Amino acid sequence: MSQQLIQVSDLRRSFGATAAVDGVSFEVAAGEVVGLLGPNGAGKTTTIHCLTTLLKPDSGTARVAGFDVVTQGAEVRRSIAVTGQFAALDELLTGRENLVLFGRLLGLGRQPATARADELIDRFDLGEVAGKAVRTYSGGLRRRLDLAASLVVDRPVLILDEPTTGLDPRSRRALWEVVRELRDGGTAVLLTTQYLEEADQLAGRVLLIDRGRVSAEGTPDELKRQLGGAVCEVRIEDPRARTVAAEQLRAAFDGLTEDEDVLRLAAGSGTLTEVVRRLESAGVEADDVTVRRPTLDEVFLSLTGSVDAEKAVDADAAGAGR
Amino acid sequence: MSTTTAVAASGLRQFAVLAARNLRQARAGRSVGLTVVFPLTFFAGFMVVFQRLMSDYGIAYEQFLPPAIVVQTTALVAMSACYMIAGDARSGLISRYRTLPMSAVVVPLARLVVDAARAAVAVAVILVAAVLVGFRFTAGAARAAGFVTLAVGFAVVLAAGCAALGLGARDPEQVYSALTLPYLVLTTVSTAFVPVDAFPGWLQPVVEVSPFSAQVDALRALSTEGADERVWPALVWLLVLGLLFGVAAARSFRRSR
Numbered sequence: 001m002s003q004q005l006i007q008v009s010d011l012r013r014s015f016g017a018t019a020a021v022d023g024v025s026f027e028v029a030a031g032e033v034v035g036l037l038g039p040n041g042a043g044k045t046t047t048i049h050c051l052t053t054l055l056k057p058d059s060g061t062a063r064v065a066g067f068d069v070v071t072q073g074a075e076v077r078r079s080i081a082v083t084g085q086f087a088a089l090d091e092l093l094t095g096r097e098n099l100v101l102f103g104r105l106l107g108l109g110r111q112p113a114t115a116r117a118d119e120l121i122d123r124f125d126l127g128e129v130a131g132k133a134v135r136t137y138s139g140g141l142r143r144r145l146d147l148a149a150s151l152v153v154d155r156p157v158l159i160l161d162e163p164t165t166g167l168d169p170r171s172r173r174a175l176w177e178v179v180r181e182l183r184d185g186g187t188a189v190l191l192t193t194q195y196l197e198e199a200d201q202l203a204g205r206v207l208l209i210d211r212g213r214v215s216a217e218g219t220p221d222e223l224k225r226q227l228g229g230a231v232c233e234v235r236i237e238d239p240r241a242r243t244v245a246a247e248q249l250r251a252a253f254d255g256l257t258e259d260e261d262v263l264r265l266a267a268g269s270g271t272l273t274e275v276v277r278r279l280e281s282a283g284v285e286a287d288d289v290t291v292r293r294p295t296l297d298e299v300f301l302s303l304t305g306s307v308d309a310e311k312a313v314d315a316d317a318a319g320a321g322r
Numbered sequence: 323m324s325t326t327t328a329v330a331a332s333g334l335r336q337f338a339v340l341a342a343r344n345l346r347q348a349r350a351g352r353s354v355g356l357t358v359v360f361p362l363t364f365f366a367g368f369m370v371v372f373q374r375l376m377s378d379y380g381i382a383y384e385q386f387l388p389p390a391i392v393v394q395t396t397a398l399v400a401m402s403a404c405y406m407i408a409g410d411a412r413s414g415l416i417s418r419y420r421t422l423p424m425s426a427v428v429v430p431l432a433r434l435v436v437d438a439a440r441a442a443v444a445v446a447v448i449l450v451a452a453v454l455v456g457f458r459f460t461a462g463a464a465r466a467a468g469f470v471t472l473a474v475g476f477a478v479v480l481a482a483g484c485a486a487l488g489l490g491a492r493d494p495e496q497v498y499s500a501l502t503l504p505y506l507v508l509t510t511v512s513t514a515f516v517p518v519d520a521f522p523g524w525l526q527p528v529v530e531v532s533p534f535s536a537q538v539d540a541l542r543a544l545s546t547e548g549a550d551e552r553v554w555p556a557l558v559w560l561l562v563l564g565l566l567f568g569v570a571a572a573r574s575f576r577r578s579r
Contacts, residue, residue: 052421078423088414090343092350104339105422107332149418 003030005079005157005188006051011060013046020046022212023060030156033179033189035203037196041210044192045085047160051190052082065156081155085162087142088149091135095126095145098134103152113152120148125174139166147175151182158182160191164198176202196223232267232275235288245284252278267291335423340432344441346524354440356400358447365391368515369455381517388452389541390514393534396450396477397509398402399441401501404484406496407433413551416489416575426576433485434478442475445470452556461547468553475560476537482567489494489574508534533559 006028013021021043028034036044049055050062053073062069065079065307089138096117103113107194121130124144129137134145147163160179164172178200183189193199199206207224208216215224234249234259236242246263251275256265265271272291279286341401347355368387376383410416419429449457449470459466484501491497509515511525512534521529533556540556542548 022446054417054420074423077421080421082418082421084414084417084421086414088418090415092347093343101339101343102418102422105334105336105419105424 004028005065006032006034006190007061007063008047008051009061011062013050013055019212021050021057024207024209024212024214025060026207026214028157028188028190030188031183031186032205032267033183033191033203035199035206036190036192036209036227037194037199037203037206038209038284039194041243042209044209045161046212047209048084048159048190048192051076052080052159053077079151079155080157080159081150082158083147083150083160083163087139087146089134089142089146092133094131094133095137096121096130098145099149099152102149106153108153111147114281120151124179126138140168140171142176143167144171147178151178154187156186156188158187158189160189162192162194164193164195172198221293230267230291230293232265232266232270232271232284232291233289234263234275234279235261236263236284236286237261241284241307244282245279245286248278248282248284249275261287330421333428336424336428337432337435340428341435344406344432344436345419348436348440348569351402351406353402353406353472354443354447358439358444360398361395361448362451362480364394365451368469368561368572372515380555382524383500383569384452384456386542387515388448388457389545390509392445392448392473393476393514393538393539394509395444396441396473397435397480397534399444399477400480400484401498401505402440403433403437403481404488404491404501405494405498407485407488408491408497409502411489412492412494413447420575426572427457429575430482430485430489431573434481434571435483438478441474441481442470445477454536457545459545461545465544469541470543472537472540472553472556472560475564479560479564482571486570486574489571496539498570508532513537533563 004027006026008027009025011024012019024043024047026034036047037042046055050057051064051069053076058071064076067075067078067079090101093101099117099120100110100113103116104110108116121127124147126141126145126148129141134142137145143163143166144300149162150158158179163174163179167175176198179189179191189202190195193196193201204219206218206220206223207214234245236245242258242261242263246256246258249263250264253265253271256263258264265275271291275289279289365387369383372387373383376386407416416429459469480504487497487501488494511521512529512532514534518526518529518535536555536559540553543550
């Protein structure tokens, strides 16, 4: 089961003087979802293009399903299903015709291609629009059809480049469901995303990519732990009570920060009890006291941004609009 | 274990499927209409303006001009092929084809077979108009068939070159308008509309080596009892450009940027 279906070793690719991918290594096993997470221009798509034979790497090796992407391109293409960043569909044809077209290009006969198209239309909830020309589709519909088109035949490796960009929450969840099913069926899935929630939800392992390099790697939980463990948050709406509480807590803990009506500090074992005890003795009634793990957003910012790890929590709260 | 269904698609089927799709694209774009309207207008205009003048010089313009209009049409068919394939490149469709197990020649070939059909229809329309104003095939059916075959072949070869350009382009409008200038220069600096001795002396060698001159001269020779030496240069050009552009188109599809 632990067959490595994607093996990337020290992959490099430059465009002129810019090193888009600058020594990336990772593996994806059968039945595993690996997420490449990073901001725009981090090198995610270039990595994907090398793996899908659209680009030739400058150096390093990449093997997909055991085949070298440079010398065995044809075999690689027979092993992958790809959804690119832009919905690659025939505008002129209807949704169903697109699916049949790709099925037939992939070797299905007319009948099986049509049957498969209908199956995918059901699965991706495209029944209402399947008979309409794709040029009339919304962005979300296109993405769904695009993903369906890449799943016309079963492949051991599925590669998704920002599959849910521009999707509404419902479609996003439906897509996640499909990816999980495929993973459970043994498909190796590599996906890039800018959405931390997506990596958290789907990926067994996440690689943070920044300026062409892997800046951190691990399960979402491991990455969160790297940030320094849990965070304790005390919410007090009354500003006077909050000031009192802040004084009390500062006496006992380092690194207390304030963010609107929330006091935040790093939580270790016994932190929660100590916080509650101090609040009680100060006679302050908190509206809410919680201990939580950092979000992947916080990890992301601390590892890829200019923000250092200690301040990541603040930075994230300040930039909560993202 | 993965549940791979190993499907080996035959290149022939992929070709047929894509050709059918391209034919549909061509019909939806009314591309044949657009590629004959301009040459027909040109034809009518030139006939009205120059026919009497040319007959003073002993040239039967109704016989002289139609091969030129045919060449004009085939060039426009090729240019619109570039436009269509660049559109597919822009929409990402070509990139998807690139990630599919397809031979590098399937996409360009499926493009060219439809271009051949479009060229055949366009040439037929021009010839009907030409016959209406007095153009005749005076050398029998075999040479007439040769005329049509050569014209379509030229369209296909040019379309291969245009497809190579279009595959690398991102903007259909831009690449189409970039082709307009060479099109105008190549058609006018040739024997298409006037004989070679009508050009200034310094320009005559250029006119004589032009593949467009070779093509027009060969078509004229085939429509009448012209000398076979007039046909050979066109065939050589066709072969050379066909190889060059064919390789360029396949490479352009499977190009690793």
